[in-house]
Each structure stands twice: as C-alpha cells, then as structure tokens.
Amino acid sequence: MIFEFLTTSIFAGIAVKAFLKKQDLNENDSGKIQRIISLSGLNVKDGKDTLTTQLVHKKKHNWGWEYKYRIPLGRSFDDYLTKQKIIADGLSNRSKQITFNDLKALDFDDGILNSLKSLWKERLSESKEIELDFDGLLIIRVFDKPLGKRINWNEELLKTGTWSVPIGYTRNGNVIRHDFDKDKHLIIAGATGYGKSAILKLISTVLINQQPDNTELSLIDLKGGSAFHRFRNCKQVQNYSRDPEEAEKILIDIQKRMNHSFENVVDKGFEDVKEAKVKKRHFVIIDEAADLTEYKKAMTIITDIARRGRSAGYYLIFCTQYPTMQVIPPQTKRNIIARLCYVVDTDTASRVVLDESGADKLPDIPGRGIYKNTVKRFVVQSPFIANEEIQEIIEPYIEVVKEEVQENIAETKTVVTKGRKHTVTFEEI
Numbered sequence: 001m002i003f004e005f006l007t008t009s010i011f012a013g014i015a016v017k018a019f020l021k022k023q024d025l026n027e028n029d030s031g032k033i034q035r036i037i038s039l040s041g042l043n044v045k046d047g048k049d050t051l052t053t054q055l056v057h058k059k060k061h062n063w064g065w066e067y068k069y070r071i072p073l074g075r076s077f078d079d080y081l082t083k084q085k086i087i088a089d090g091l092s093n094r095s096k097q098i099t100f101n102d103l104k105a106l107d108f109d110d111g112i113l114n115s116l117k118s119l120w121k122e123r124l125s126e127s128k129e130i131e132l133d134f135d136g137l138l139i140i141r142v143f144d145k146p147l148g149k150r151i152n153w154n155e156e157l158l159k160t161g162t163w164s165v166p167i168g169y170t171r172n173g174n175v176i177r178h179d180f181d182k183d184k185h186l187i188i189a190g191a192t193g194y195g196k197s198a199i200l201k202l203i204s205t206v207l208i209n210q211q212p213d214n215t216e217l218s219l220i221d222l223k224g225g226s227a228f229h230r231f232r233n234c235k236q237v238q239n240y241s242r243d244p245e246e247a248e249k250i251l252i253d254i255q256k257r258m259n260h261s262f263e264n265v266v267d268k269g270f271e272d273v274k275e276a277k278v279k280k281r282h283f284v285i286i287d288e289a290a291d292l293t294e295y296k297k298a299m300t301i302i303t304d305i306a307r308r309g310r311s312a313g314y315y316l317i318f319c320t321q322y323p324t325m326q327v328i329p330p331q332t333k334r335n336i337i338a339r340l341c342y343v344v345d346t347d348t349a350s351r352v353v354l355d356e357s358g359a360d361k362l363p364d365i366p367g368r369g370i371y372k373n374t375v376k377r378f379v380v381q382s383p384f385i386a387n388e389e390i391q392e393i394i395e396p397y398i399e400v401v402k403e404e405v406q407e408n409i410a411e412t413k414t415v416v417t418k419g420r421k422h423t424v425t426f427e428e429i
C-alpha cells in the first residue's frame with residue numbers, strides 16, 4: 001500500500017515536472033533558434049547595425065511548433081538550409097522530455113529503476129527533427145516526436161487491383177503512395193545503405209501481389225548484389241539481368257515492344273493505356289543506373305522509355321546512388337516527375353534528384369527520404385519488408401523453367417518443368 005502510494009506520487013511528480021519542463025523548452029525554442037542562427041553566422045552587418053533574423057509568428061500544432069522568421073537583407077533561404085543540421089543539433093541538445101504517456105507505456109519487467117533508466121537514456125539520445133521551408137518568411141517546424149526510425153511492413157499497405165505502391169509514412173501517420181498510372185515513372189536515389197534496394201524489393205513485391213496477372217517486370221540489377229535474385233523466377237518477371245551488356249540487349253527488346261504498345265494506344269487516339277483499357281503494365285527497374293552510362297544505346301532507350309513509355313504502359317523505376325547529370329540526363333529527368341530521394345551526401349546531389357536542397361539534411365536513418373510528385377513534397381519513412389515476408393508473398397508466383405535438377409536423395413528426383421517444381425520417384429520418369 002505504502003509502496004503503491006510512493007510510486008504513484010513519484011510518477012505523478014516526474015510527469016508534472018516533465019510536462020512543465022517540456023512546455024518551458026518548447027516555449028523557449030524560438031529564442032533558442034534565434035541564438036543558434038546568430039551564433040552560426042547568419043546575422044548581417046550593415047554599417048554600425050547588425051541585422052538579425054526576426055521572429056514574426058509562432059504556432060503550436062499537434063505535431064510540434066511552427067516558427068516564422070523574417071530573414072535579413074543579404075541572406076537567402078539557402079543560407080538557412082545550409083545550417084539546418086546545426087539548428088537541429090542545437091535544439092536536440094540534451095532535451096530530456098519524459099511524458100506521462102511514456103511512463104504509462106513502461107513495462108516493469110526489469111524493475112522500476114532499470115525501466116526508468118533505459119527510458120531516460122532513450123530520451124537523451126533522441127534528437128529533435130526540424131524542417132525548413134520558405135513562403136516569403138523563413139518557416140522552421142520543430143517536431144515533438146521524431147518520425148519512426150523503422151516502420152515494419154504490414155499487409156494493410158496492399159491495395160489489391162491498383163498500381164499504387166506505398167512509399168512511406170509521414171509524421172502524422174499518413175501513408176504516401178506512388179500511383180504508377182497517375183505519376184508514371186519514378187527516380188529513386190540515395191547514398192549507399194539508405195534503403196534503395198529495400199524499397200525496390202518492396203515495390204516489386206507489392207506490384208506482384210496487387211496485379212499478379214497484369215504485372216510484367218524487367219529487373220536489371222547491376223550492383224552485383226542479389227537484391228532481385230529471389231524474384232527472378234516469378235511468372236511476372238520477363239527479363240532479369242545482372243550484366244550491363246545483356247541489359248542493353250534487353251532494353252532494345254523492350255523498346256520494340258513499347259513501340260508496338262505505343263502504336264496500339266497513342267496512334268489509335270488514346271491518351272494512354274488506362275484510357276485504352278489495356279490491362280498490362282511493364283516495369284523496367286534499373287539498379288544501379290550509373291553502370292549503364294557507358295552504354296549509349298541503353299541510355300538513349302531509357303530516355304525514350306521515360307518520354308513515350310508513360311502512354312504505352314512502360315514505366316521506369318530508375319535507381320542510383322550517384323545522382324549526377326551524367327547518370328540522370330536532363331531529357332530523362334524532365335520526363336520523370338516523381339522522385340524519391342533518401343539521404344545523400346551533398347546539396348548538389350539533392351538538387352540533381354529533387355531540384356531542391358533537403359535530402360542532404362535528412363537525419364542519418366535508412367528509409368528516411370523525401371518523395372515529390374506532381375502535386376506535393378513529403379518527408380517519409382519507408383516501410384521495411386523483410387526477405388521472409390517477401391518470400392511468403394511471391395511464393396505462389398514462383399515458377400522454375402527449363403532446368404532439370406537431379407538430386408540423388410533416396411530414390412527421388414526433383415523435376416523442374418515449366419510450371420511448378422515437383423518431386424517424383426524414378427519409376428515415374
């Protein structure tokens with residue numbers, strides 16, 4: 001009884017203190033931001049005067065705070081973007097916010113002290129996330145909670161019968177989707193290890209599941225890895241290659257078939273396959289596109305698919321770790337409006353992919369990216385699908401062809417014919 005009274009009082013005390021502290025911290029963020037901005041050299045000297053960044057407005061939202069500042073003459077929004085990480089780190093500086101909900105969510109399997117200690121440690125290492133924007137005033141959004149570092153795949157993300165695939169979750173829990181029939185091709189970029197292959201596998205799995213009879217895939221995996229390997233025998237996969245020379249031949253063939261589709265659709269007066277009520281869609285997925293830059297014919301065909309494939313139902317998913325003008329030629333880029341950019345090393349790389357800075361300022365989290373389509377721009381955390389989950393979803397569509405494998409195990413032989421793999425006894429052969 002006494003123990004219960006004591007623990008309840010301690011928790012209530014901590015919660016009230018945390019709440020007050022949080023209010024105080026948040027209220028103070030505008031001033032703190034101004035200080036960080038001044039200290040990072042963004043004030044402007046004008047004769048004897050020093051022009052500073054002036055707070056004009058601040059507003060509390062359910063996700064955090066939005067501050068608006070007037071920037072001094074002589075400074076541009078880009079100057080502030082270059083300081084985004086400094087501002088975020090300054091605000092994260094040892095912010096210890098324990099809320100009542102955190103306490104409620106604790107399980108005490110490890111004992112009260114250990115549970116509190118690990119919660120405290122978690123809060124200390126948690127960093128605040130911010131976003132910068134500009135609408136004539138500098139807008140700084142400070143989020144109460146960071147976006148999840150890993151959001152696992154769940155089957156509710158599937159939309160059977162559509163060409164819409166999940167790209168990521170926003171901070172308010174909305175799922176952002178890329179609809180290939182609407183937004184058509186997609187460029188995916190990001191530094192090594194930030195989730196490009198993971199999202200390509202997710203997209204392939206979702207397309208196979210949602211439209212098993214209408215999806216056609218050409219998987220070109222030039223990274224020398226094995227990202228697409230498990231898909232190679234799916235009935236939807238028409239081409240699979242890990243070699244650039246072979247990839248070029250595949251692209252030549254795809255172009256011929258695209259021309260045929262183009263004649264059937266556009267030359268007959270339809271705007272695109274959707275209007276012509278053609279059901280099939282062909283996805284050309286290239287990872288890593290930089291390895292094709294030496295292959296001029298392949299690059300020309302890629303540009304052609306980007307330009308005419310949108311009507312013909314030939315959609316390009318163009319993935320690279322090296323976003324430069326050589327790898328993503330301007331003619332290709334012009335025809336691929338939707339972009340997904342994970343963390344990149346430089347401002348220039350971010351601009352090549354998104355036409356704006358920002359992906360270089362994302363926190364170092366795999367799966368964290370900026371997705372832009374014709375309408376909007378979102379910071380997202382892509383869902384992560386494990387290989388076992390992929391296998392389970394694609395298993396019904398795996399066919400093995402033209403191989404005959406002999407296994408001298410007992411008196412059986414595994415026969416692989418067009419269709420499913422099955423095991424028979426020697427007498428049956």
Ligand SMILES: Nc1ncnc2c1ncn2[C@@H]1O[C@H](COP(=O)(O)OP(=O)(O)OP(=O)(O)O)[C@@H](O)[C@H]1O
Pocket residue numbers: 149150151190191192193194195196197198199223321366367368381382383384
């Ligand atoms: N959406 C995600 N959420 C959480 N973790 C992820 C996500 N995507 C990838 N990861 C983690 O990052 C690792 C690397 O991801 P991935 O192989 O997709 O990177 P990549 O960008 O393709 O790298 P590279 O170009 O070097 O092949 C994965 O093994 C996984 O552990």
